[in-house]
Amino acid sequence: MRNTTDVVNAPPTLFVNAAQTITCAGPARARRGGEMRDADVRAGVGVAVQGDRITAVDTDDALRQRFPEASEIDCDRGLLAPGFVDSHTHAIFGKARYEEQELRATGVPYLEIARRGGGIHSSVRDLRARSDAELFALAVPRLARLAAGGVTTVEIKSGYGLSYADELRTLRVIARLSDALPQRIVATCLAAHEIPFERRELADGRTSWIREIIDTLYPAVADEQLATFADVFCEPGVFTLAETRELVNGAARAGLKAKLHADELHDGGGAALGASLRVMSVDHLAAISPVGIAALAASDTVATLLPATMLFLGTGRQAPARALIDAGAAVALATDFNPGTSPLQSYPLVMTLAISELRMSAAEAWIAATVNGAAALDLAGETGQLAVGFSADIAVHSVDDFRALPYWFGERLCRVAWARGNACHPGL
Numbered sequence: 272m273r274n275t276t277d278v279v280n281a282p283p284t285l286f287v288n289a290a291q292t293i294t295c296a297g298p299a300r301a302r303r304g305g306e307m308r309d310a311d312v313r314a315g316v317g318v319a320v321q322g323d324r325i326t327a328v329d330t331d332d333a334l335r336q337r338f339p340e341a342s343e344i345d346c347d348r349g350l351l352a353p354g355f356v357d358s359h360t361h362a363i364f365g366k367a368r369y370e371e372q373e374l375r376a377t378g379v380p381y382l383e384i385a386r387r388g389g390g391i392h393s394s395v396r397d398l399r400a401r402s403d404a405e406l407f408a409l410a411v412p413r414l415a416r417l418a419a420g421g422v423t424t425v426e427i428k429s430g431y432g433l434s435y436a437d438e439l440r441t442l443r444v445i446a447r448l449s450d451a452l453p454q455r456i457v458a459t460c461l462a463a464h465e466i467p468f469e470r471r472e473l474a475d476g477r478t479s480w481i482r483e484i485i486d487t488l489y490p491a492v493a494d495e496q497l498a499t500f501a502d503v504f505c506e507p508g509v510f511t512l513a514e515t516r517e518l519v520n521g522a523a524r525a526g527l528k529a530k531l532h533a534d535e536l537h538d539g540g541g542a543a544l545g546a547s548l549r550v551m552s553v554d555h556l557a558a559i560s561p562v563g564i565a566a567l568a569a570s571d572t573v574a575t576l577l578p579a580t581m582l583f584l585g586t587g588r589q590a591p592a593r594a595l596i597d598a599g600a601a602v603a604l605a606t607d608f609n610p611g612t613s614p615l616q617s618y619p620l621v622m623t624l625a626i627s628e629l630r631m632s633a634a635e636a637w638i639a640a641t642v643n644g645a646a647a648l649d650l651a652g653e654t655g656q657l658a659v660g661f662s663a664d665i666a667v668h669s670v671d672d673f674r675a676l677p678y679w680f681g682e683r684l685c686r687v688a689w690a691r692g693n694a695c696h697p698g699l
């Protein structure tokens with residue numbers, strides 16, 4: 272819990288000399304529909320940081336008058352922005368899965384690769400064979416690469432353990448990363464990622480895993496405070512609507528908030544179920560139906576879109592971002608960083624895809640990447656805005672216009688990133 276006196280007494284640092292500042296300031300909640308068009312772009316505006324908080328947003332001159340003793344970070348006529356919130360990653364894994372990209376290119380679909388014991392099952396076998404120290408060491412440079420793109424908050428899911436012990440072990444590695452790194456890390460238990468391969472041939476394999484998750488694992492995760500969220504892969508061929516409902520209700524009884532993977536490859540009604548269960552976000556949605564779109568637009572559930580995944584899978588389709596926003600839904604963006612379907616550690620590329628593939632405006636993409644990403648993690652009052660009282664989660668990019676970051680795609684343009692008042696790039 273922050274202490275207001277400590278923040279006021281902390282030596283101030285000013286971010287000044289920006290060519291442009293995009294604050295994304297406004298209500299501390301998900302922005303919906305037309306609200307996403309206003310990202311509050313200004314000129315000549317800097318930010319004061321004391322401790323882990325933003326304590327002023329004003330003209331450079333006003334900041335220097337108010338804080339004459341402050342040290343300064345020179346934005347060098349770059350873009351001053353909130354740090355990105357990457358609200359959907361699977362960053363704890365062992366080996367890469369190069370072979371599947373080629374398999375898919377020859378026409379073998381993802382669910383078929385998984386059915387043969389590849390896909391997620393190969394990541395599960397691999398993770399189970401690795402030590403906690405190895406998993407930790409593999410994750411650190413990945414998180415550094417995300418930070419190098421301006422990401423200051425990262426959600427990380429378990430879900431390659433798929434046993435009681437290996438799911439807890441994964442979540443404990445995430446907790447250690449959270450303690451060790453400056454970025455804000457939010458943990459999600461994705462034990463309901465798939466039915467473990469070794470249980471698939473058993474008569475009660477499905478039900479026994481679901482019961483173990485609900486009766487044993489969720490309570491243990493909550494007891495040890497290892498995760499904020501539980502996530503369920505609600506998709507035809509993975510978890511059914513009825514199973515998803517049971518898992519979300521079980522998570523709620525344990526004190527975990529819920530998120531869903533839903534309607535990624537087939538419309539299974541997952542988005543509408545998520546809205547009716549009031550989960551924090553439903554993610555993917557490339558196959559969402561008009562009914563699902565209407566349900567999300569009428570709910571508080573954030574629609575998190577993962578355009579890099581659809582690009583990498585080569586499906587030739589993307590989530591209907593335009594229809595979601597025009598219907599009044601709140602849209603967020605994330606990398607879905609994972610070894611099978613989105614080995615992407617560059618958040619700015621997601622911004623590019625949001626505009627070029629999802630047909631979002633640049634302002635909508637920025638709101639989706641900051642405020643709405645925060646809302647997808649129930650952090651809309653904490654991060655995602657350059658505004659007084661918010662966490663000092665700040666990025667400076669070497670471009671002079673907020674539209675230039677998604678435009679110059681493939682470049683590494685983030686000069687500086689701070690999370691919770693500490694440098695996370697460069698410096699990890």
Ligand SMILES: [Zn+2]
Pocket residue numbers: 359360361532607
């Ligand atoms: Zn995912």
